[in-house]
Amino acid sequence: GAGVSQTPSNKVTEKGKYVELRCDPISGHTALYWYRQSLGQGPEFLIYFQGTGAADDSGLPNDRFFAVRPEGSVSTLKIQRTERGDSAVYLCASSLTGGARVGETQYFGPGTRLLVL
Amino acid sequence: AQRVTQPEKLLSVFKGAPVELKCNYSYSGSPELFWYVQYSRQRLQLLLRHISRESIKGFTADLNKGETSFHLKKPFAQEEDSAMYYCALSPGGFKTIFGAGTRLFVKA
Numbered sequence: 001g002a003g004v005s006q007t008p009s010n011k012v013t014e015k016g017k018y019v020e021l022r023c024d025p026i027s028g029h030t031a032l033y034w035y036r037q038s039l040g041q042g043p044e045f046l047i048y049f050q051g052t053g054a055a056d057d058s059g060l061p062n063d064r065f066f067a068v069r070p071e072g073s074v075s076t077l078k079i080q081r082t083e084r085g086d087s088a089v090y091l092c093a094s095s096l097t098g099g100a101r102v103g104e105t106q107y108f109g110p111g112t113r114l115l116v117l
Numbered sequence: 118a119q120r121v122t123q124p125e126k127l128l129s130v131f132k133g134a135p136v137e138l139k140c141n142y143s144y145s146g147s148p149e150l151f152w153y154v155q156y157s158r159q160r161l162q163l164l165l166r167h168i169s170r171e172s173i174k175g176f177t178a179d180l181n182k183g184e185t186s187f188h189l190k191k192p193f194a195q196e197e198d199s200a201m202y203y204c205a206l207s208p209g210g211f212k213t214i215f216g217a218g219t220r221l222f223v224k225a
Contacts, residue, residue: 003160033213041218042203042216042218048211056212058212107162108162110160
């Protein structure tokens with residue numbers, strides 16, 4: 001079946017603008033994760049959803065970042081008043097149940113490359 | 118603080134040579150540890166996890182709690198192993214902490 005998909009693949013915006021990044025998880029996966037990967041770094045955890053609720057949003061850097069998953073499937077990461085430092089690849093992943101404690105496999109999307117000018 | 122350190126940004130070996138990608142972690146509890154790989158123009162994917170004690174594509178990784186290490190090893194590197202490798206730690210609660218990655222280049 002189809003893997004995790006993310007749109008757009010690339011997004012160029014100007015400083016101060018609002019952007020939305022979309023993630024379509026694997027069908028039937030209840031857990032969804034957002035990561036941010038800056039140049040030369042590994043993915044950095046942002047937020048984790050179990051179903052519709054954000055079970056852990058401790059990685060969101062500030063209140064300009066917000067994510068939703070209203071129907072427990074598609075998720076949108078929203079960034080307000082973008083800054084140049086927000087430029088990065090934003091990765092989405094999903095897993096079947098969210099059992100990271102027992103090493104459940106996370107399946108990653110291709111990422112959205114965000115560039116803030 | 119929970120941290121994963123991969124001391125080498127780039128590792129270059131010849132085909133057929135042994136390879137070891139180093140990973141050290143900082144965590145006070147019993148960690149879940151993983152290696153992820155990203156091949157050129159492909160998405161990030163799980164290579165192996167320590168709880169499974171598995172060997173994938175000839176790679177193995179042993180958890181050494183005394184040295185807080187989880188090095189990835191392969192006895193004979195192949196050109197198709199060239200990729201970006203990330204060591205990762207899950208302290209529980211579904212968060213995964215990644216290292217900065219090591220780019221492995223296997224020369225013919």
